[in-house]
């Protein structure tokens with residue numbers, strides 16, 4: 510098994526069968542993590558990049574079956590942040606050392622292109638040296654282009670799963686994988702640093718799906734890859750499904766690091782939710798980004814994608830300090846930089 514890991518480390522690619530073995534078999538898992546960590550350190554040293562996550566709205570016109578803020582969840586208490594709320598988060602974040610702001614939300618029609626462009630320009634005016642990442646779901650080419658021209662630098666849009674049959678089990682009929690992929694290629698064409706990704710252990714996922722996810726990412730060549738375990742949410746159709754595991758997520762993080770040596774790979778909040786040291790373990794398995802919550806305390810609990818989500822604490826600056834300690838505890842260091850992708 511070590512020979513497959515070495516091969517992946519040297520060639521950044523494997524056959525489908527070899528990937529399947531790495532994903533499913535009883536391997537020397539520590540050797541996999543260590544190999545991924547070696548590659549991560551070769552390019553990024555001990556640096557961990559910070560992204561301040563601002564959850565701008567939990568209104569969503571979509572109805573993804575896994576997601577707690579899906580439109581059919583009538584128990585979700587909806588909120589949206591005003592422009593001023595968002596600027597206040599950025600002001601606070603800048604003071605705390607953040608040089609990237611991630612504006613994430615459900616697909617909420619309130620945030621028209623005009624509204625978004627105004628927000629993007631104002632943040633860029635206040636903090637020209639900071640990067641703005643958007644994570645607002647599917648929009649038209651034109652919309653992505655306008656927001657890019659207004660100053661947005663990066664866009665996160667997970668493909669969630671790259672096989673039609675599986676995609677259809679996770680999403681309502683009016684959503685399509687083809688559309689999602691088209692959006693991702695549009696974002697790249699426009700010039701965004703683009704991030705995609707998927708959930709690990711989502712309902713009906715087979716190991717073969719994970720191999721397809723890798724194949725899709727090899728075509729897309731994203732700058733960032735966000736993965737985390739699926740975690741069930743009590744008010745969704747998937748309330749009774751098993752959540753994904755920490756172990757499988759770590760395994761996939763390492764496989765991704767070895768396949769995409771320079772990619773920006775966050776140790777996600779979902780990983781920190783299923784295991785108390787999930788994010789620290791993620792960093793040791795190849796991840797190099799953390800995304801502390803910068804949202805206003807009053808709305809944190811409402812951005813409820815899955816059960817028991819962490820970082821919904823009462824103290825606004827809490828996540829920043831908490832992650833500083835966590836990152837240090839495993840021998841890495843948070844840096845106050847934009848943390849752009851290296852080409």
Ligand code: 5AD
Nearest residue numbers: 575576667738739740741779814815
């Ligand atoms: N468990 C884990 N991740 C989830 N997401 C949405 N719902 C869940 C869930 N139940 C992820 C999706 C989405 C990102 C913002 O959150 O992958 O792209």
Ligand code: FES
Nearest residue numbers: 820827828831832
């Ligand atoms: Fe958010 Fe620890 S990082 S509470």
